[in-house]
Amino acid sequence: MLCVEHLSVKYNPAEEHYALRDVSLSVQDGERVALLGANGAGKSTLLLALVGILPPAEGTIQVDGLTLDKAHLPEIRQKIGFVFQNPDDQLFMPTVFQDIAFGPRNYGVPEAEITQRTNEILEILGISALKDRMVHKLSGGEKRLAALAGVLVMQPTLLLLDEPTSFLDFQAAKRLSDCLRALKQSCLITTHDLPFAKSLCDRFLFLDHGELSAADPFHQSHCFCAISR
Amino acid sequence: MANLSSAMKSFCLLEQLAEGNSPLHRLHPGAKLAITLVYVVCVISFPASSLSALVPFTAYPIVAMALSGTPWKPLLQRIAVAMPFVLFTALSNLLLNRRVLYFLGPLPVTGGLLACLSIVLKAFLTVGAVLVLIATTSMETLTGQLVRLHVPKILCLQLTMTYRYISVLIQQAQRMYAAYQLRSCGKKGIQMRDMGCFLGQLLLRSFDQAERIYCAMKCRGYDGTYHAECRWPVTARDAEAACVASAAFLLLRVFNLSVLLGKLI
Numbered sequence: 001m002l003c004v005e006h007l008s009v010k011y012n013p014a015e016e017h018y019a020l021r022d023v024s025l026s027v028q029d030g031e032r033v034a035l036l037g038a039n040g041a042g043k044s045t046l047l048l049a050l051v052g053i054l055p056p057a058e059g060t061i062q063v064d065g066l067t068l069d070k071a072h073l074p075e076i077r078q079k080i081g082f083v084f085q086n087p088d089d090q091l092f093m094p095t096v097f098q099d100i101a102f103g104p105r106n107y108g109v110p111e112a113e114i115t116q117r118t119n120e121i122l123e124i125l126g127i128s129a130l131k132d133r134m135v136h137k138l139s140g141g142e143k144r145l146a147a148l149a150g151v152l153v154m155q156p157t158l159l160l161l162d163e164p165t166s167f168l169d170f171q172a173a174k175r176l177s178d179c180l181r182a183l184k185q186s187c188l189i190t191t192h193d194l195p196f197a198k199s200l201c202d203r204f205l206f207l208d209h210g211e212l213s214a215a216d217p218f219h220q221s222h223c224f225c226a227i228s229r
Numbered sequence: 230m231a232n233l234s235s236a237m238k239s240f241c242l243l244e245q246l247a248e249g250n251s252p253l254h255r256l257h258p259g260a261k262l263a264i265t266l267v268y269v270v271c272v273i274s275f276p277a278s279s280l281s282a283l284v285p286f287t288a289y290p291i292v293a294m295a296l297s298g299t300p301w302k303p304l305l306q307r308i309a310v311a312m313p314f315v316l317f318t319a320l321s322n323l324l325l326n327r328r329v330l331y332f333l334g335p336l337p338v339t340g341g342l343l344a345c346l347s348i349v350l351k352a353f354l355t356v357g358a359v360l361v362l363i364a365t366t367s368m369e370t371l372t373g374q375l376v377r378l379h380v381p382k383i384l385c386l387q388l389t390m391t392y393r394y395i396s397v398l399i400q401q402a403q404r405m406y407a408a409y410q411l412r413s414c415g416k417k418g419i420q421m422r423d424m425g426c427f428l429g430q431l432l433l434r435s436f437d438q439a440e441r442i443y444c445a446m447k448c449r450g451y452d453g454t455y456h457a458e459c460r461w462p463v464t465a466r467d468a469e470a471a472c473v474a475s476a477a478f479l480l481l482r483v484f485n486l487s488v489l490l491g492k493l494i
Contacts, residue, residue, distance in 0.1 A: 103449035105456035
């Protein structure tokens with residue numbers, strides 16, 4: 001599904017400092033992987049690099065066998081659904097329906113199919129009542145689910161979620177967790193919310209100062225304990 | 230803080246008004262746009278001296294407000310916001326054109342005075358008509374209709390996003406102001422020496438957010454093209470209303486109703 005090999009990213013090519021250094025990871029079909037790490041470890045940077053927003057300084061990224069380059073970028077962005085940390089960054093259209101329809105319209109999906117897909121996604125996420133609501137009047141939890149609907153409607157095969165439980169209370173986080181568990185897509189989730197990650201993910205990766213610090217099960221449990229403490 | 234809260238309330242009010250269900254709300258957005266456009270063009274096409282011909286045009290905003298159940302007070306408040314800019318232009322006419330045209334009792338009426346009143350009335354009417362349009366049509370349908378009328382899509386997207394992010398910007402400013410107040414030892418408002426930092430931070434945060442929004446748009450396939458859909462069928466009633474209203478405005482533009490009534494009396 002997703003294969004990253006020796007990925008390095010620099011914010012400024014002229015600088016020595018790497019935001020990510022020699023990161024290699026893979027996510028299999030249907031697998032949910034949590035990406036853990038301290039603030040500034042490079043979690044969000046990695047997600048931005050995976051959708052081609054930040055160009056890699058070194059290394060390769062492959063999604064469903066397609067290498068991330070200029071030619072494959074539109075196709076890859078259709079396969080990857082990116083849910084941003086702050087839903088206000090993502091919900092830029094006036095109503096929930098319009099926002100959900102934004103992505104499919106860009107890819108030329110017929111209007112009838114957009115309506116059908118939107119209704120289905122809203123039904124799955126249990127937010128059909130929000131369809132015609134103004135985005136800025138939604139609560140934090142509703143905004144998060146509306147943002148998720150906006151990427152699910154594009155039928156991605158991989159979901160990238162950047163701190164999905166930030167701004168959410170326990171109830172809303174649980175609701176989101178249930179929604180994500182019901183999805184068949186692969187997920188790569190950055191989070192500080194360890195109970196959320198434990199309840200949802202099959203595997204954990206740890207980023208430390210831009211480097212993947214542990215991949216084998218022994219190190220994973222060690223790092224997990226260190227973060228939990 | 231009170232100002233920011235009232236700005237947010239006032240922003241939400243127009244949206245609440247647009248969700249109404251009056252005959253004007255049910256009218257096709259294209260028809261409303263056409264009526265407003267013809268009205269605005271007719272009003273601004275009058276020469277500066279023809280003040281009396283503008284008087285019958287005051288009926289439209291009043292009738293539209295009554296038909297749509299739009300409260301007059303908030304609309305007047307919004308019109309008042311535009312007035313200082315208009316007054317500045319209008320008052321300059323008083324100084325530039327002092328030629329006396331006639332006397333109204335002991336009062337000399339100059340060309341400048343007529344132009345001044347004409348500019349103020351035109352602004353009042355046109356802003357009022359546009360506000361009635363916004364108060365009876367949601368932004369979603371309005372931009373969809375603009376796209377359908379082949380208004381450049383980039384302008385429609387700008388309009389949509391500006392509208393969407395006004396509330397985000399106000400909320401951001403509210404949060405910053407609350408944080409400022411909590412550490413400002415009970416001083417009222419933002420001190421002048423802190424104003425630069427406050428506005429600068431707000432601007433920088435807006436830039437950051439704009440960048441993140443653009444990333445989010447790119448992730449969902451945005452390539453510079455705005456795709457909007459307006460699926461509101463035009464009925465015979467909509468076309469009829471647009472034609473009747475537009476014809477009435479054009480007739481009022483050609484014939485000065487005030488003068489005709491004056492002759493009759």
